[in-house]
Every structure is written in C-alpha cells, then in structure tokens.
Amino acid sequence: MTSYFDGIAPVTYEGPDSTSDLAYRHYDPDEVVMGKRMEDHLRFAVAWWHSFAWPGGDPFGGQTFQRPWFGDTMEHARAKADAAFDLFAILGQPFFCFHDFDIRPEGASFAESASNLDAITDYIGQKMETSKTKLLWGTANLFTHRRFMSGAATNPDPDVFAYAAATVKSCMDATMKLGGQNYVLWGGREGYETLLNTDLTREAEQAGAFLSKVVDYKHKTGFKGTILIEPKPQEPSKHQYDYDTATVYGFLKRFGLEKEVKLNLEQGHAILAGHSFEHELAMAASLGILGSIDMNRNDYQSGWDTDQFPDSPREVALAYYEVLKAGGFTTGGTNFDAKLRRQSLDPVDLVAAHVGGMDVCARGLKAAAAMLSDGVLETHRAARYAGWDTPDAKKMLKEQSLAEIHDLVVAADLRPEPKSGRQEILENVVSRYI
Template identity: 45%
Template structure:
C-alpha cells in the first residue's frame, strides 16, 4: 500500500517555484563551506509527532486523518513502519528517531511489550536495509505508562526503577541491532510536584546510578561508541524537572562523572520554556564540549506550554545554525524535527508540507550563517568590544599575571574610566541584512 500516493519525491526547484511540494531553498547536494547541505543538517523525522500524534488537545479529540490506522494495534504499528519509510524517502531525509512506545503497542505486560517490539524492530531493520535510512537515536518512553506516575529512575518505588531499567536495556539492545548513533534520555517525569515529600538527593543519585549502568551495559555488548544524550526541559509534565536547562544538566553530568559518554540533546521549545533562546542553550553546551544533537521546533511565545511547532522563524534558525557551525558541525547528532502539525493541518499532505517548510527554513538559515562566518560578523564585533583584554592590564588578567593587590594599585590610578557604546541597535539592523 502507498500512504502518500499523490506525492512524488520532493525535489529542489528553487525559490521561484509555485509547486508547494518542492524545496525552494534546500538543495541537498549544494556545497556550503565545503560540505553539502545534507551533511551539514543531517535531517531526521520524529516518529512520535509525525506518525503517532492524533491532533487531540486538552479541549478536543483527535482530528488527524491518517490512512495507517486500524482497529488492530499491531497492524497499525506495521502500517506505520511502511508509511514512515515512504515519507523518509519522499522527503530525502536520511535519519529518523523514535520512542519505544511509538513503534509498538505496550499490550498487557512488559513481556508482551518486548515481544511486540521485537516483531516491529525486525520490520524497521528490513526497511532500513532497503532504503539506507539510518537511526539517529532512539529512546525509552518512561513517562506515558501509568506505572511512571511518580517518575522512572527517580521513582520512590524500587520496582518501578527496575521496570525503567529493563525498558532502557531493551532500548540499547534495539539501538545496537539498528546501528543507532545516539540514545536519548528525556526524563519526562524525572522531577517533582512538591518538595515537601521529595528526597531530591536520593532521586538524582538514582538517576545517575541508572546512567552508569547503561554505560557499563553498552560496553558489555560492544556498543561502546553509542553517544548518550541528556535532553533538558524545565517543566511539563512535572512542575520541576531535574534537567532544567543545559547548564543544570551539565552540572549533573559533571557531579556524577558522566561527561565522557553523555552530551546534550537540545530542543528549541524547551529552551524558551526555561527562559532562554535556543542559541543560548547551544552555546552553553558548546562551552562544555557537550553539543550532541538538536530537536528542531519552535514555541508560541503567547502560550505557556510546549507547542512543538515546525520551525519557520528564520532569525532564530540562522543563529542556531551559526552555533552549529561554530561547533564544527553536529555529527553524530542531527537536526530532528521534534515538531507536530497544527491541529487545523489535519490532512496527510500536511505532514509533507510541514517538513518541507522546516527543511527550507534550515537551508536558508545555513546559508545566512555561513555568510556570517565568512564575513567574521560576530568575531569583528567581539574583538572590538573586548579589545581592552589584548594589551596592558587586560592581557595580564587573561594570562593570570596579576593579583588582587596589583589590580587594586592599578584601579586607584584610574581617574576617568571610559566605556564604549555597544551600538546594539545598529548591530541588529546589520544582522537583518543576512536574512534578505
């Protein structure tokens, strides 16, 4: 069966095209700074929003029209595999990501769930071999099942910790079978609703215990090249989640000596929920040499929750890709569209149109960011702004050739310190030129 019968493989036709099912800016083989666009961007489709989301919201039932749905959960799961790889190929996307609960129904027990997973993963492996599409990362959904009501590795119930660990082990086994490049930990319920009844220290230590177990197990099964990714989010569904933002997550990884195998999977909408820009979170990760992968989406700043819109804000995407270029690239991570179509975009073709929009936006952002790098736009601004550290007392400070006594002697001699204007409005105006 063909699930997108009216849609051919999406091709690059240029910005003048009137064909909505064509790329206007994303030309996968176009060279940018010595690499093809597809190698810079490493696009990935998120299984959960694209193939599982039904368009429901807190005020209404699902509206999405999906041709793979049946009354049999396993038949639907098999249909989704066929539909997903059809979409991957038509978009020309080389990677995908999934939670275990996305691809197979849980059934009546953990044992049945694992059996269902084995059957579906065999189909996925076959489709991967046929198409060449690769697994960017997978993860264990340890938040949907009611057993995780009080958390997973952070649960107050040791039996739940064990179930959580079993689910993660299965996920790592699947990763090895499918050649996964990364494995994500998003602690959807790893947090608390009230500190009154929470032993935060114990809960965080138990999370770290699980992470050390997964490192040991991946080495044991000769999957030691697997990169583990921690995904920050400040709230939802818990009032306070332990991996609040990039800086909080890095403090955790450093405290428990996990930085050798763990990096960060950063999401734009999670950044804004934490009160940051996406580029801020990426730069924090870069400063720790811990940028792993990106979940590409955007939030609605007029709404206070995780809306997961497809990214079309070119200004933000340009600054995001600039940080990726400064990082030397994103591999073995990628740009995963952790985004869902709006509830009003309920037709099958909207899945294609939304991904085209996101891919075109990132292509435009890449070209703008590349020009920023070629022009040394930010470097020139910062070199001038911090010029005082290139000589005299500033150079002594950076080279650790001074101390409090010497600095005090110097400061007492300064009679008329002159600061310079940042001219930030002019800089932002010039930055806009790169978007046109």
C-alpha cells in the same frame, strides 16, 4: 507505496521561484556550504512520534487524526512503518528518530513489550535495507504510562526504577540493532510537583546511578554512538531536574559524567526555560556538550510546548550559527520534533510541513554560514574583548592578587569609561544575511 500517500510525488529542489507547495525552494541536498553538502550539514530526521503516533489532541480536545495504522496490534505497527518509509522516500529524508512506544504495541507484560519491539525492529531493519534513511537516535518512552507518573529514574518505587532501566536496556539494544548513531534520554517525568513528599538528595542520587548504568552499558556493548540528554523545563512537572543546559551540566559534573554525555537541545524547550535557542546551543558548545538538536518552535502567546514546525529563518540562522561555530554535527543532526496543527488532517499536510521546515532550516544554514565566513560578528566580538588580549590583562587575570590589582588601580589612577556594545548595529548585520 501504501495508499496513504498515493498521488504525492517525491519532493525535489525547484529553486526560490517555485510556486509549488511541495517543492524545495532552498533545500538542495547537494549544494555545498562551507565545504560540505547541505544534507550532510543539516542531517534531517523525521520524528516517528509526532508524525505517525500523535492523534491530534491537546489539553482541551481529543483525537482529530484518523490514520489507518492507529491501533494496538503488530499489524498496525507494520502498517505505520510502511507509511513512515513512504514519507521518508517522498522527502528524501536521511534519518528518523523513535521511542519504543511509537513503533511497537504495548504488551501485557514487559517481556511481551520487549518481544514486540524486537519483532518491529526486525521489520524496520528490513525496510532500511532498501532505503537511504538511517536511524539518528532511539529513546525510551518513560513518561506516558501511569507507572511513570512519579518519574522513572527518580521514582520513589524501586520497582519502577528497575522497569525503566530494563526498558532503556532493550531500547539501547534496538537502537544498536538498527545502526543508530545516538541514544537519547528524555526525563519528561523526572521532577517533582511538591516538596512535601520529595527527597531531592535521594532522587538526584538515583538519577545519577541510572545514567551511570546507561554509560556503563554503552561501553560494555561497544556502542559507538553518543549518549544524549534532552533538557526539558516546566512541563509536565512543575520543577524539572533537567531544566536547561546549565542545570544538566551541573548534574553531569556532580556524577563525573561530563565527558560521557552530550545534549540534544530543542527550540521549544529553550523557550520554556526562559532562554533563546541560540543561548542554549552556545552554552552547550562552551561546555563541550553540544550533541544534537530538535528543531521546532513554540507559539509565543502560549505558555506550553506547542511543537510547531519552524518558520523563522532568523531564529534558525542564529541557531545554526552556533552549531557551525562549534564545528557542526558529528553524530547529531536536526530532528523535526514538530507536529501538525489539529486541523491539518490530510496526508499532504504532513509532507508540506516537513518541506517548509526543511526550507527554513536551509535558509538559516546558508545565512549562518555566510555570517561565519564573512566574520562580521566575530570581528565585532574580538574587538569588544581586545583589551583582554594584552599582556597586562592576562597577567592580571592569571597571576595578580586582589590586593595587587587594587594597588595597580590606585597607582595608575584608572578611570574606565563605558563602551558601546553595538547591539543594534549587530542586529542589523544579522538582518542583512536573512
């Protein structure tokens, strides 16, 4: 183990009465929930970028973290990988996720950057041979470098489009080499600042062509994983093309890709879109495109993506309720796209943040499973829509014309009265499980 985490023992489950800052109170990986081990339900992953690459800055202040692996050489990249796998071992983490930019230094040319990526994935692959931790998904950073200031796939410069496409190809190769179970496309710069210089139709066609090429490459290489898009509203662009679940689904339908691509949904992004996390998950499940999640939270007093570790069992329970109701994860999982606060400087802070987040998720999962098993919410839901299960209602919906329905209302002298939705009662039901 490297010196960075020296003195921190592997975290174990000690139960709800534990007083240790570094013990699991609720996350027992072997506990069986709805017929499946908790670890297999949650499929936790550490985000390489926030945990090992983020320097601790914010819009009004620079770097606060001093990590021994910060630097732009392959030696630093290997040291970062060493620290990452030490943390995975301490947490008992089953998965990790990465951007290419997180794990390798930027080269002077595309070829040098690609060579660095190939070399560091060889190194990571060697470490994976003696670790339980696998790759949940890889992705390409197509937003940090100034070349992507006007987007990647939607860029007005075809050379940038080409550079982005080549980058994704190399990152897909790296993901496959490491046995990744998904590949994510995050369009952080795919949007516009002003319509005065933007051709919406052209940029949509470019984005559709780009994604189609990604899907084609998946099939040509035999990649068995899932292609995921991560919706991201408002930040950094004022108008984001992949705003939310419904927007992305419309895009997929437009280009005939709705059967090829699913979504990686994030709590913080749902809030920025004006939604709840459970709304985005339920919508994705309804549309058949729920794939994976990024688990974090935003500060509700801030209007930007603060990426904090989750701390609300109620919010998490409602999210996992939708995941479980949809059948649970297949290739997807729970990635902690969350970062420490700028004042949390020490190695123990990074461990404790994940421990707390995993415990909150475990509590939420168990509450969600209990609600689903007991069927209380679904019983109320079924009763509310019971009228639509009658033969007359089904006939009206599928067979009768507007004029026929009009005549039915007149003949029967229908006088419907409103019925309670029981919202407060159902909110109280949820509270009983948390």
